[in-house]
Amino acid sequence: MKLSSSKKIIYYWLPVLIYCLLIFIQSSYPAPKNIQSLSLPYIDKLIHFAVYAILGMLFFMIFRTQRFKEININMVMALSILSSSLYGMSDEIHQYFVPCRDADIMDFFADVMGSICGVYVFKFIKGLGNK
Numbered sequence: 301m302k303l304s305s306s307k308k309i310i311y312y313w314l315p316v317l318i319y320c321l322l323i324f325i326q327s328s329y330p331a332p333k334n335i336q337s338l339s340l341p342y343i344d345k346l347i348h349f350a351v352y353a354i355l356g357m358l359f360f361m362i363f364r365t366q367r368f369k370e371i372n373i374n375m376v377m378a379l380s381i382l383s384s385s386l387y388g389m390s391d392e393i394h395q396y397f398v399p400c401r402d403a404d405i406m407d408f409f410a411d412v413m414g415s416i417c418g419v420y421v422f423k424f425i426k427g428l429g430n431k
Contacts, residue, residue: 330400353418
């Protein structure tokens with residue numbers, strides 16, 4: 301599908317920007333007590349993992365449309381993981397300043413692992429395994 305540059309921005313960048321905004325808004329509220337009371341251990345880490353897996357996929361979709369994608373798909377993957385992980389780091393820093401929230405290094409590790417997994421899953425689904 302051939303898109304103009306303005307349509308590319310809307311089609312690829314708008315979803316990731318909205319998704320990041322939703323993460324930021326959700327992180328601005330105190331931690332939900334019902335998640336803490338669930339009997340599943342580490343449910344909050346699984347949520348972080350899933351949220352950042354999706355964010356990693358969204359960044360991978362964006363960077364696959366750039367000119368440098370022909371150079372090396374591994375660079376696109378690394379940039380996607382780095383972008384998603386840095387957003388996770390900034391979100392943990394943001395949570396440090398939110399009342400009834402805290403910055404947790406284990407949440408950040410869950411964000412990074414989710415980003416890595418999301419990028420690799422997306423690469424596999426799109427059949428980019430050999431490239």
